[in-house]
Amino acid sequence: LCLGSNLGDRKDLIEWGVKELERNGITVTARSSLYETEPVDYEEQPxxxxxxxxxxxxxxxxxxxxxxxxxEAGAGRTENVRFGPRRLDIDILLYGDEVITEGPVIVPHPRLNERRFALIPLTEIAPDLTDPRDGRLFSEILSGLDEGKKVLKST
Known part of the structure; x- marks a missing residue:
């Protein structure tokens, strides 16, 4: 799962989101560092x-x-602008090694291999993880991407 926030107290909202995941039947087994990431798609936002x-x-x-x-709704998220500002966003990147191409959930996330803001923290916690669609290492996919938008480890 990829968690993101660019409104309110971002760090507190992510921490709250992780606790809510645990309260709702999701056991966190690994967690990346926090990363400051430049907006993608809709750029006029924090x-x-x-x-x-x-x-x-x-x-x-x-x-x-x-x-x-x-x-997300419990954190105060409202759908205003696609790819726009949000208090909390949680995306399913992968669901085990399943490939699901139809229905409300597509996994792996359809844009995962283009998103450095997801691939950098993903490869931090799982450097040997492979894309179930083609067997490529996500770390290799990441190394093949252009620098693009900034993704900086938070202190």
Whole structure:
């Protein structure tokens, strides 16, 4: 899962989100550092604070998505502008080694291999993880991307 926030107290919102994941049946097994990331797609907004967590859950993927949307809403997220500012955003990057191409959840996340703000923290916690679609290491995918938007480890 990739958590991000660019409104309010970003760090507190991410911490709250991680606690809510735990309260809702998702056991956090690994967590990346926090990263300051330049906005992508809709650029006229504050920078994001992002992290990636690895978790274990018994929730089916559709129920997981509904749970994440509920957590986002609990943090005060409203849908105003696509890719716009948000208090808390939680994306499903991967669901084990499953490939799901239809329905409300597509995994791996359809833009994961283009997003340094997700790949950098993902490869921090799982450097040997491979894309279940083609077997490539995410670390190799990351090394092949242009520098693009800034992703800086937060202090």
């Amino acid at each position: 920078w994001f604070l992002n992290c990636v967590i690895q978790g274990a859950t018994r929730l089916p993927v559709g129920r997981l998505l509904a749970t994440l949307k509920g957590i």
